Amino acid sequence: MRILHTSDWHLGRSFHREGMLTHQATYVDHLLEVVAAEQVDLVVVSGDVYDRALPPVDAVRLADDALVRLAHSRATVVVSSGNHDSAHRLGFSARLIDAAGVHLRTDPAGVGTPVVVHDEHGPVAVHAIPYLDPHAVAGPWSLPVRSHQVALDEAMTRVRADLAGRQGTRSVVLAHAFVAGAQPSDSERDISVGGVARVPTSVFDGIHYTALGHLHRPHAIDDRLRYSGSPLAYSFSEAGQRKGSWLVDLAADGSVRAELVEAPRPRALARLRGTLDDLLADPALAVHETAWVEATLTDTHRPAHAMDRLRRRFPHALLLGFEATRTPWGGLPASSSTGRRDHDVAHEFMTDLRGVAPTAAEVALLDRAIDCCADPGDRP
Template sequence: MRILHTSDWHLGRSFHREGMLTHQAAYLDHLVEVIDGEEVDLVVVAGDVYDRALPPVDAVTLAGETLERLAASRARVVVTSGNHDSARRLGFGSRLIDAAGVHLRTDPAGVGAPVLLEDAHGAVAVYGIPFLDPHAVSSAWALEAASHQTALGEAMRRIRADLAQRAGARSVVLAHAFVAGAAPSDSERDISVGGVARVPVSLFDGVDYAALGHLHGAHVLSDQVRYSGSPLAYSFSEAGHRKGSWLIDLAADGVRASEFVPAPVPRPLARLHGSLDELLGDPSLDEHEASWVEATLTDVPRPAHAMDRLRRRFPHTLVLGFDAVATPFDVRAVADHGRDDRAVAADFVLQVRGVPATSEELALLGEAVDACCDDTSTDAEPAVVGGAVP
């Protein structure tokens, strides 16, 4: 059986205010092409179909069109909900949609009920574990503690109990979780409970293939346990990621072969660091002129109109930052309420920009301070009526 493992589409998400729906649609076109070209038998989508519980209408439309195309393909499809999805909304009509060969698994109560497939070697049981909020399932499942490890451990216990009744069946498990051994990026939402989000990879021992979602980088925790990562970058911390999907060949004795299928890249990411003149004049940076750019400038003082000047060379600059300047800001001086407000404002300019304010700027700051702070009147004491404040 040939399996295509994908996750974390985040339909409807933007990238620093840059719309991504067109690029997400291009990835889904690519996905359908891979199914046909690689003769895929099973597609598994391990959560975060949408970016938020109430996705925009055009994202819902794209998801609906994609599921329709997947249903018409040669593959069976199993989809689980992630922490960004509304499980109820994503799972609406799941029993009806099952008949089309697309299986939406969003209800924790059904984790032990597999989607059953057959190949030349026999049965394959596919178990979809939606994102499990420990607080939401701890009472229903009588968990000893509301933690990710206990919740996912109970889900796997139910799966193993069902699998024990299916002699010779191979198993595929979808899970949306933070599994130890993989590194997060800046674009994932924190799912920690009590400061603990990670679960051990040993929870998936004995499973023929575990298709993980949640982390946006592709990770191989073992031959049997992998993250596909998101198909597109959603933060500059993912500049070094490979984006795509896993193509897994499941033989009679488990995973026989694996291949990472790269996704189409709408625009590469670049993180540039240096002075403004260096970034504008360095010929080695020519390759990034078509990239989405995050620029961090080291100039002291901060140059005027830096973003406009950067975008003349790098028109897709999305983020501009500055290294901390050498001049420290005396927080204790700010805390001294007896200190002159004009002096505090002048020190703030020095801390932010790295050079003192000019005389003209000091005059403007003085006017601003006077406009905000010149009212020396105080509220009158409230009248006391009948011994109580009205």
């Protein structure tokens, strides 16, 4: 059976205020092309279809388009919910949609009931485990402790109980979790409960293939346990990552072979560091002029209009940070402020903080701000 493993679409998410919906739609087009070209039998989406519980209308429209097109494809589709999704909203009308070959699994009560698909070698039981909030399932499942491991242990107990009655059936599990040994990025939302988010790999022992979601870097913990990652980068910590989906061949004996099918990249990411003058002049940086750029300036003093100047060369610069090389200001001004004008104290503070006196324009702005805040009787 040929499986396409994807997750963490985060429809509706922006990238540092840069709209991503058009790029997300391009990924959906790519996904359908892969299903057709690679003769995919099963598509699994391991959570975080949306970026937030109440997604914008355009994101809902894109998700609807993606699922309708997948329903008309050659593949059976199984989708689980992630920690960003509203399980109730994503799972709305799931029982009706099942008939179209798209199976939405968002309700913990359904854990242990698989979607069964067949190929020439027999059945494959697909168990989709939605994101399990330990606080939400602790009561209904009578869990002794509220933790991700205990919740997933209970879920997998139910999965194994089902598989025990299906001798000779190959198994696929979808889970949205942080598994020990995995490699996070900066763009995932923390799911820790009581300071603990990770679950051990042993939770999924005995499963032929576990399709993981939540972490945004595509990687394998082992051959049978993989994160597909997000199809697009959502933080600069993901610069250099290969984004895409796992194309997995599940053999008759349950062995797996997987390769990453790279997704279209809307724009490269670059993380630059140096003085502003160096970034603007270095010919070696020309390759990044069309990239989304995060720049960290190391100038001794903060240059005026730094982002405007940076964007003249790097028009898609999105983030600007400063890494001062001088010793940071660490105390009160050396001279006493008693009997001195507030204006003079503020000017001295800026000089001590930045290592350079304020400009005439900055002095005028500071003076106006101080005058507006001063008691009328104290104004000169």
